[in-house]
Amino acid sequence: MKFYTSAREAFEALGLALPPELEPVEARFPVYLNEYYLKLIDPADWKNDPIARQALPAPAELADESSSFDPLAEEEQMASPRLIHRFADRVVLLATGRCAMRCRFCFRKRAWTTGMELDDISDAELAAAVDYLRRTPAVREVLISGGDPLMLPFERFRTIVDAIAGVESIDIIRIATRIPAVWPQRIDDALCGYLRRIPGLWVATHFNHPRELSAEAEKACVRLVSAGIPVINQTVLLKGVNDDAAVLERLFRSLVALRVKPHYLFHVDPVRGVRHFATGIEKGLEILRAFRPRLSSLAVPTFAIDLPEGGGKVALQPDYTAGDGCFLDIHERKRIKYETSLCKNDGTEVY
Template identity: 75%
Template sequence: MKFYTAGRDAMAKLGLEITPEMERVEPTYPVYLNDYYLGLIDPADWRNDPIARQSLPDPQELADLSSSYDPLAEEEQMPTPHLIHRFVDRVVLLATGRCAMRCRFCFRKRAWTSGMELADLSDEQLAGAVGYLTAHPAVKEVLISGGDPLMLPFGRLKAIVDAVAAVPSIQVIRIGSRMPVVWPERVTAEIAEYFGSIPGLWFATHFNHPREVTPEAAAACGRLVRAGVPVVNQSVLLKGVNDDAELLEELFRKLVAIRVKPHYLFHVDPVRGVRHFATGVEKGLQILRAFRPRLSSLAVPTFAIDLPEGGGKVALQPEYGKDGEYSDIFEQKRIKYETGL
């Protein structure tokens, strides 16, 4: 797999010249991209291409100087390095800062900035995380994220998962990885079979657009599913990428067809360098309304926002009724519902 660390080289691969405005973005928000994902871009319409918008520099990234690099207050909620403890029963363990590509909407975009890069989890830091989990048995679930933990050598990834799984109180481990989307061949049969051997292990991936559900991506997810690993998907609602009900319906139908459950649809976080992707919460609610008569619960994710200041996730729903009267699924009539209370 070839990786590109300059927008100029990535654009040249597409047969295009990078604009000076795009190049000015890179000292602040560098490009990191691979051949596979680059190959999903349509060069004929790259300025409007949803894959390009997720992966190539955009001058709008430099427009917002007022937003926080860490609006979710992750740094403040790290009791030990690389471990974020926000919710009572679950934590996030940051295994690495490396990814197979730098998604331009990344909510940890602060880690791209010089002096703030996240290194790989060291043995000492892993021991500290395990010690914290052992001392806090109320924590039942660990999300191993990053970066992307599948960027680590298999032996190192296995050591981290084994160490977490050995904590008696841990019942569920989630692996957060975009590899099926951006580097599907990295999800090897060996990795899938290992994950399938760990009780309570789930795999959370991140498809945003139906064009990302390629035969290669489907095969990567299939290796996990056949190994007994439940796979869920988290999408981000992104202006100019997927802020359309019909397009997201296509995405979620494709995911369910390959046995990947749409889990969350997030409104983009108010992160510096990212806010040009924001659609507004109302757009997400409109999309949910469009899904109501058209998609089963298997295909409809929870729409949520992640509150600043470490406030956690809030699930949102459109308003369908009040005073005991509710709209039918086509919103053509109001129906009274008697509770008997």
């Protein structure tokens, strides 16, 4: 698979000249995508193309210099290097920094470097994570994330999963991956044959737009579910990409037809370099209202936000009102302020 490691390379492959206003954006937030995903872009309308907006830089990424790179306080919740422990019964293991594409809306944009391939979990870090899990039997579920764990060499990926699966108290392992959407050819029979043998293993995919469900992507999903692996999907609500009920309805109907359950629809996190994608919470609720009379509950995901300060996920329903921007954190029984400015569309342009 060919990868493009600069905006100039990507634009040239599209038959376009690199706009000079994108050079300072790339200097701060580098470009990295592969040939497969690039071919999904419509070069004739790239500024408005929902695929391009997820993969190519935009000046709006530099418009916000005040937001945190880690508003969810992940760094403060590290139980051991690479292991985030936020909820009592589950943890996140950051297995790698590798991705098949640098998504412009990434909430871990703070971790972007030019040497992504060097940023894999070490043997010592994996051993520390396993030791923590054995000492903390209340943890029953591990979400293996990154980066994208399916970008690891197969043998290394298997070593990590086997180590986690070997902890007696772990019932569920979730593999969080965007590979079916951005490099679906990587989902092969060898991988599926291995995954199906791991008890309690789920795959959590990440499709944001129906155009990402190409014939190759559909085959990848079918290959996973036909191997007996349960597959769920998370989508991020992104201004100028999928902030339209009809677009999301097409996506969710298509996923359910493939036996992939839409699990979460996330409001974008207030991360520096990402905020221009925020639709406002009320837009998400408006979309949920539109779904009620016309979309099966099988196809409707939970609309949620991640609270700042490590407050965790809160599910939102259409009867919610923005009010003073405060939400009840049911896990700690306290109120955490969520920015009122993100409850409504602030009119920021995506490009």
